[in-house]
Amino acid sequence: MRIMTGPKTALPLLSALLFGAFVVSAPAAAQCRLCSTSETQRDEGATTGPIRIEVEARLDFDQLILLDSRGQGTARLNPDGSTVTTGSLGAMTGRTMVGSVTIRGEPGRLVRIDLPASIALYGRTGGNLTLTQLKSDLNTSPRLDSQGLLQFRFGGELQIEGDMEGDYRGDVPITVDYL
């Protein structure tokens, strides 16, 4: 007869506990059909399809008039289309456009959408501007609708310093992932 002590005794016990934990975690079959939830629920663990980003409209500040070539200023275009300028910039025109993006993916899925903190807009003839505070009109838990669509708009704030006349352009890298 062998008397097991210490770790030798704990080994089978741990195995049994571990096995028991997995057995317990298995869902019991519903006994009450009226009480049971729908059997057609989507399997959260199923393979996920690709997400597609479609650009409906670019973020366009149109023309900004620099009243003082030696000054500084900011131009803010909010997701709701409202505009604010400060410093040496004149009022924005009525032709500004907020960025608009449509996400296509699996219907009903929660997604995480990340906008960059800032990006650079590069001039055709050199130089660059900084676009900061990119914000969207998404709620805190964005979800694709029943058609697998989610549309949102975004804006940002342009920082201008000194004589920077010219045309500027940059890409806004948006990352999307299922939660």
Added chain:
Amino acid sequence: MTGPPCHRSDNGTCGDLYMTKFAKIAAVAAAVLTTTPAFAAPVSVTGAPPAASARIVKPLTLTASGSLNFGTIVMNSVSSNQSVNLAANGTLTCGAQLVCAATGTVPTYNVAGTNGQVVSIIKNTSTLTGSNGGTLTLTPVGAATVTLTNSGAPGTDFAIGGSLVIGAATVDGLYTGTVNVQVDYN
């Protein structure tokens, strides 16, 4: 288990053996636990990123020199509306029941702003008031746009002409007023 007996007082082999087995069980448990899909794996995202754009421009400045002058126009038994057109190049043409000079003078405008930008020339009608009463409507004529060829000074020039309509009821006299021209980036 067929190995040698092991007691608390043993050192070496037995302890190592159990530690190995415990580690294997822990590894299995970890493997099972990690298969629980708390979050789905990242999926591919396709589509081009949206762009952001802005055009920074200097404010436009518009200055005028000279005046729009049709000269003297003789009403020769005017019975219906007659047009007087003074082109931006100074050429003057009149209706058949009018007599006028071949040329007039036109104002020259200078617009300065950001090089390469297209500027719209906005022309609005204005009213000329006669010295003996009555009014005439002045309609400016000229180019619809101008492209700036430099940044700031010296700017780009353009001329503006005008047209009038003189009818049978037009009172003779000296008519004066202002030419209403504005510019804006296109």
